Amino acid sequence: MRCDAVRQIVEEGMNMPPAVAAHVESCSGCKGYLRKWETLRGALIALRAEDPPEPSIGFTTRVMHRLEDNPAELGQQFIDQIGRRVVYATLMVALMLLLVLMLPPSGPYRSSGISESVLVQAQVASLSNEQILGVDGADNSEQMVSSPAPATSDNSGGRGTK
């Protein structure tokens, strides 16, 4: 049995079931808890003995005068009770509206209509085109392929002259 469950039972001060009594007997923590609670409970019960103040003479008359004299006070109490609820409800609605407006939409973005990966692919393609065509737009593909050629042609030419 868990200590917390045992303590909840023993603090009620009723007859303990055998399993609870056995736990308390074997658990020093629960035994101490019970002892402390009994001390506190005794002190709380002792407060019952204090006599409350007596209503002073004419108490009812004063209440009745207050009722007669202050109908506005009654109305104010009603407004206080109802008004507070209205204020809370309005605040809740305002908070929810604010949240709805401030939170980003949970769905996918639809602004561009093109996915990011397609854009990246297009950029890569344009870059490779620039490299191939050069900045002026002339076709450098042959030059790029044949640029190492002079060395090889020289070599081959050398071999050929041999």
Added chain:
Amino acid sequence: MVHSRPDPSHEAEWIRLCKSGEKEAFAPLVDAYQRRVFSIVFHFVRRRNDVEDLVQEIFMKAFAAIESYNAQSSFGTWLNRIAVNHCYDYLRRQRSSRVTYFWEMSEEGQRQVEAQSHNPADNGSNSAEKLAIGDLINKLLARAPAEDRVILTLKEIEDRSVEEISEIMGLKLSTVKVRLHRARKRMIRDLEKWQEGR
């Protein structure tokens, strides 16, 4: 002054008249229940000077809300509920109820509580110890969160059953039990803290 519970048929008639706007019919209800309400309020707030004003306010509230009384519970229980709620609001408004428990108090505050709780004639005897704890309980109750104070007062000082507390506070039985256990645990922790600091 009438102190015992009035005849139910008379009571029902007074309530009916109050609902129809006859304020004079409220006077016998105030007469009949004032002692009971004084006792409840005193147990909660424990300040004699504040009790009468609070009781007046409770009766004013009861009259203002009497239209909503539907006789599902007794008038006394309904009035108790208004009294407990009013005291709860009052305790929450009090600065002292925000200080909460001993272990959350400043060192100076703890020293003051200890100093006040020690009887000058304390020689370690059991009765002196009890007296000190009784005084400490008063101080701790005065500083306890309103929720703990209300539920412990109803159970241990007012000697209400869990069922009655559930009806007065408008809570489920299980919620009342959980809150009671939590309040007691906090109180015990506070007592331990006090004992450690001695």
